[in-house]
Amino acid sequence: MASYIDEQDGVFPSVCSLDCPDQCGLLVHKKSGRIVRVEGDPSHPVTKGSICNKVRHMPERLYDSQRLQYPLKRIGKKGSGQFKRISWKEAIDTITDRWKDLIDSHGPESILPYSFYGNMGNLSAEGMDRRFFHRLGASRLDRTICNSAGSAGYRYTMGGSIGTDPEETVHAKLFIFWGVNAVSTNMHQIALAQKARKNGAKIVVIDVHRNRTAKWADWFIPILPGTDAALALGIMHILFKENLTNKEFLETYTVGSEELREHVAQYDPSYVSMLTGVPAGDIYKLARMYGEISPSFIRIGNGPQHHDNGGMCIRTISCLPALTGQWLKRGGGAIKGNSAFLAHNSDALQRPDLLTHNTRTINMNLIGKALHELEPPIRSLYIYGCNPAVVAPEGNRVREGLLREDLFTVVHDLFLTETAEFADIVLPASSSFENTDFYTSYWHHYIQLQQPVIKPWGESKSNVEVFRMLAQGMDFNDSCFQDTEEEMIRQALDHPENPYLNSITFEALAEEQYMKADRNTLFPETLPTPSGKIELYSQEMERDGYPPLPTYMPIPEESFPLLFVPAPNHNFLNSTFSNNEKHRNMEKAPQLFIHEEDAILRGIANGDQVILWNDRGECSLQASVGQDVLPGAVISLGLWADFPGTKQLVNSLTPDRISDMGGGAVFFSGRVEVKKA
Numbered sequence: 001m002a003s004y005i006d007e008q009d010g011v012f013p014s015v016c017s018l019d020c021p022d023q024c025g026l027l028v029h030k031k032s033g034r035i036v037r038v039e040g041d042p043s044h045p046v047t048k049g050s051i052c053n054k055v056r057h058m059p060e061r062l063y064d065s066q067r068l069q070y071p072l073k074r075i076g077k078k079g080s081g082q083f084k085r086i087s088w089k090e091a092i093d094t095i096t097d098r099w100k101d102l103i104d105s106h107g108p109e110s111i112l113p114y115s116f117y118g119n120m121g122n123l124s125a126e127g128m129d130r131r132f133f134h135r136l137g138a139s140r141l142d143r144t145i146c147n148s149a150g151s152a153g154y155r156y157t158m159g160g161s162i163g164t165d166p167e168e169t170v171h172a173k174l175f176i177f178w179g180v181n182a183v184s185t186n187m188h189q190i191a192l193a194q195k196a197r198k199n200g201a202k203i204v205v206i207d208v209h210r211n212r213t214a215k216w217a218d219w220f221i222p223i224l225p226g227t228d229a230a231l232a233l234g235i236m237h238i239l240f241k242e243n244l245t246n247k248e249f250l251e252t253y254t255v256g257s258e259e260l261r262e263h264v265a266q267y268d269p270s271y272v273s274m275l276t277g278v279p280a281g282d283i284y285k286l287a288r289m290y291g292e293i294s295p296s297f298i299r300i301g302n303g304p305q306h307h308d309n310g311g312m313c314i315r316t317i318s319c320l321p322a323l324t325g326q327w328l329k330r331g332g333g334a335i336k337g338n339s340a341f342l343a344h345n346s347d348a349l350q351r352p353d354l355l356t357h358n359t360r361t362i363n364m365n366l367i368g369k370a371l372h373e374l375e376p377p378i379r380s381l382y383i384y385g386c387n388p389a390v391v392a393p394e395g396n397r398v399r400e401g402l403l404r405e406d407l408f409t410v411v412h413d414l415f416l417t418e419t420a421e422f423a424d425i426v427l428p429a430s431s432s433f434e435n436t437d438f439y440t441s442y443w444h445h446y447i448q449l450q451q452p453v454i455k456p457w458g459e460s461k462s463n464v465e466v467f468r469m470l471a472q473g474m475d476f477n478d479s480c481f482q483d484t485e486e487e488m489i490r491q492a493l494d495h496p497e498n499p500y501l502n503s504i505t506f507e508a509l510a511e512e513q514y515m516k517a518d519r520n521t522l523f524p525e526t527l528p529t530p531s532g533k534i535e536l537y538s539q540e541m542e543r544d545g546y547p548p549l550p551t552y553m554p555i556p557e558e559s560f561p562l563l564f565v566p567a568p569n570h571n572f573l574n575s576t577f578s579n580n581e582k583h584r585n586m587e588k589a590p591q592l593f594i595h596e597e598d599a600i601l602r603g604i605a606n607g608d609q610v611i612l613w614n615d616r617g618e619c620s621l622q623a624s625v626g627q628d629v630l631p632g633a634v635i636s637l638g639l640w641a642d643f644p645g646t647k648q649l650v651n652s653l654t655p656d657r658i659s660d661m662g663g664g665a666v667f668f669s670g671r672v673e674v675k676k677a
């Protein structure tokens, strides 16, 4: 396999490792052994050489003087951020000695891994780490913080993460960006829609915020948070009533269309208007557009599913394309996610068979609660590829939990993050440009290989390498802990169960750099649902205790007046880049968008510093007063994280309730009050 490490100068292929659907192909320019420039790879069929600003500035982050170079051990009080350099040997010995003691006295379940997709590489995020913790018998983590409610909801309708091939969407004539700020979070879907727009396509955005995507659209429909299922049901009501459905498609490819037709009679547009804040006239206009324009494509975002009713919401929206038969039209349909097409052999990669007894599973959204209340307690946390002190809900509870003197915490990251400040041992992580890995997008259909371009920064190490060392320290002799990265990739690609992966071998991938899933039909003949069809009526849902038909269920009331939606921003990637001066300057300030009616009531003027609070905590932001949100809702952008003593941590305010499906997070269903600071 090629390694570009020893080449001092040149341009080398690479892939963006961030948790972003676009998963861009990159070209990395090296001079005298250092990366001096990162640009898009023009030959990548989907991302075509354009990349976002965040990653264009990546060299600054790679060579940031703050980047961790050595293992550290805590010398000051817990959380005080005082550390001293130690050797890797001391770090690994300290961790494994402590874990051996804990296993003897309290069992392996006293240890909990806590990770997410800070690096989307399959080996980095769910490879050697999973093998290690399975073998250890540690408590298991349910990784629910991102899209699990939406995925669960979508699965009831479609059977899996199966959507339109985004490359086909250039043929669509109507785009609905539904709760997705794609200009910031999926820029190449915007490029494809822009191309279609030149051929006459119309762009509709449904969102709680007049965000960058809304400003770019032909028609922005503002909606009250958590009410999208009602809007989708109102559209269905009109489609059935006005005979705008595709009967042939419904008969051949779906189950339950008759039940659905009867069921949606109750979602009269005037009633739906009352629930959603969308005028009845607009509901008619939208439904008729959707019924008449074809092909139509819905990009379903993550926003609507970060609510208590998020699973059912996505379940409901995902029924729409079937009603008008869009799945058989080139470019028609929807994307929530597309991971099924590149599913690899995760059993071979993660080795669940190494776990020989039943262990408890902990929902990552409940980490604050778990650190305080769980019996028997969690006594050690190993955190990697994730920054829970900033990104997890009920943030104050999380940070108080991390302060527990008896909790032994290890954090593996590229920077001394807000979470790492609470660690007992900090380990330096190499960047993805320093590792071997393979990447599978959850939006487009390409698998890509990452081969190391530069040597690891300081003494930093990849996730795979650290877990190899930890396995050795724990005296695990299983040969899988000695597998090379190349061997692991081969094991993952050997997956006869996924026909879309048929022609993709390690050799071919090493040769090509990126390869497309073997998808040769617009729409799979049979879906992985119980009936093999699109399930408008789902017996499985009934069995699982949900209404079998798409249904609107309001989010619970809280005793504060304003719904608070703390969404991501343009120049950070979750909390990544929030420590970078340039990115912070591009964002200007952490803002709170508030409707002028709500602002006047509270004596708040544009640009005022305001305090937001509820039972869970408080936070301070700068007011942006106007009409970018509906009255009754306020919106912030970005996971800012000044530390310590910051008041910008929006997750101090977010609830750790669990959504209706998939154990998902409900970041956008909390309520606050706001006053001038």
Ligand SMILES: Nc1nc2c(c(=O)[nH]1)N[C@H]1C(S)=C(S)[C@@H](COP(=O)(O)OP(=O)(O)OC[C@H]3O[C@@H](n4cnc5c(=O)[nH]c(N)nc54)[C@H](O)[C@@H]3O)O[C@H]1N2
Residues within 6 Å of the ligand: 019, 020, 021, 146, 147, 178, 179, 180, 181, 182, 184, 185, 186, 206, 207, 208, 209, 211, 223, 224, 225, 226, 227, 228, 300, 301, 302, 303, 304, 307, 565, 567, 568, 569, 570, 571, 572, 573, 574, 575, 635, 668
């Ligand atoms: N620049 C940038 N790109 C990113 C990220 C980032 O932080 N920054 N994060 C990455 C990750 S991990 C993810 S999961 C994706 C997420 O990207 P998206 O899928 O775009 O999801 P969000 O940005 O969470 O929310 C999208 C929109 O939903 C809106 N929203 C909130 N509640 C509701 C609702 O009830 N109804 C409707 N209709 N809209 C609602 C918000 O106002 C927001 O504009 O982006 C990825 N890409």
Ligand SMILES: Nc1nc2c(c(=O)[nH]1)N[C@H]1C(S)=C(S)[C@@H](COP(=O)(O)OP(=O)(O)OC[C@H]3O[C@@H](n4cnc5c(=O)[nH]c(N)nc54)[C@H](O)[C@@H]3O)O[C@H]1N2
Residues within 6 Å of the ligand: 019, 116, 117, 118, 119, 124, 145, 146, 147, 302, 384, 385, 386, 387, 388, 391, 392, 412, 413, 414, 415, 417, 429, 430, 431, 432, 462, 463, 566, 567, 568, 573, 574, 575, 576, 639, 650, 651, 654, 667
């Ligand atoms: N209020 C609010 N909260 C949210 C959201 C929201 O919209 N609003 N979005 C939620 C969503 S959708 C998500 S996905 C989560 C994301 O939350 P996180 O997964 O915590 O994402 P990041 O904040 O980007 O942190 C990723 C960390 O991984 C580190 N990292 C990168 N590469 C590697 C590597 O190879 N090895 C190791 N060991 N570390 C690495 C980075 O330096 C960074 O510190 O946040 C959730 N939290």
Ligand code: SF4
Residues within 6 Å of the ligand: 016, 017, 018, 020, 021, 022, 023, 024, 051, 052, 053, 054, 055, 187, 573
């Ligand atoms: S963050 Fe997204 S848009 Fe930016 S380079 Fe990476 S994959 Fe592309």
Ligand SMILES: [Mo]
Residues within 6 Å of the ligand: 019, 145, 146, 147
């Ligand atoms: Mo996410």
